[in-house]
Amino acid sequence: MKKAVFYESEPWETKHLKENLKGYDIKGIEQRLSLSNVGKAKDAEVLGVFVWDKVTKKILDKLPKLKLIVTTSTGFDHIDLKECKKRKITVCNAPSYGENTVAEQAVALLLAVTRKIVESVERTRKGNFSLKGLMGVDLKGKTIGVLGTGKIGKYFCKYAKAFEMKTLAYDKYPCKATAKKLCFKYVSLNKLFRESDFISLHLPYCKETHHIINKKNVKKMKKGVVIINTARGKLIDTEALLWGLKKGIIGGCGLDVLEEETAIKEESELLKLGKAKQRIVKEERQLLKDKRVLVTPHNAFNTIEALTRIMETTVENVKQYYKGKAQNVVK
């Protein structure tokens, strides 16, 4: 029987995999993949991972039988694709499980920041019903800059339209028909930064998009801009974000993802980091203390509907690969 090992697999997910991948030897491990537990997958042909499971060269060295990696996520920047290619390991993702799901979280964060929802609730829980300092701003009539008009970005643009916002967008591969249908306009990055009251990021992380929000770009932004990031932490230079908040250029942020989110979650990870990354974690801790900043724990995908779609896609990714018709292959 082909052995398939899934890391960060909740018991209900492992049950779903076992029920739907009959004929495979399925093992679900609730922990995150690491050098200390990769041995549990040493005979595996299939490896299941999520965004926090870093599939590095060192990890791959321990998996000599591996043929297929299925990531239960859209993003795949946690997998060393070059190394996989060298070893002829196929990598498949779940490309379209939650475009509305993630866009809904982006809207939720935008509203939570602009209407100071968290601070309001914290107050009333303490019996304090004062409105002092809780004045917000409308979304209607404001300009929103959307970076990335792929599956999630498009949904976000739809929601922006429903709120009667003016939408400016930036994408390496613009889709004019979508822009017409959803009433948004593609502009240069500079124009987007100059004119947006709010900015929402929906780009994949890669070399080109690394720190697309940097100090140089923050300087171009409108005073009081609100930045929402539900895509990837490394799209934003954390130092530049803190600087922008300090200078009052950035009025608030809603972040579902952080630059060093694995390390900030686990103290043991922090000790393994070099000085530069430790500095980023320190900066992230400063962000967490700032009332203008709302951080959620990479939770945008986390709805019952999206998780069910992920499991269905993952099962199909494995089945199709073994039928010789690999689907959702990332390169």
Ligand SMILES: NC(=O)c1ccc[n+]([C@@H]2O[C@H](COP(=O)([O-])OP(=O)(O)OC[C@H]3O[C@@H](n4cnc5c(N)ncnc54)[C@H](O)[C@@H]3O)[C@@H](O)[C@H]2O)c1
């Ligand atoms: N927080 C979460 O839980 C969560 C869940 C799912 C996805 N995500 C993130 O959201 C990202 C976007 O997802 P998606 O499904 O919309 O992806 P997608 O591939 O459908 O869309 C990405 C868009 O970015 C554009 N793009 C790519 N490289 C670019 C570049 N260098 N410059 C400008 N534009 C570029 C593409 O043309 C495309 O339109 C994912 O890559 C993932 O990192 C986060």
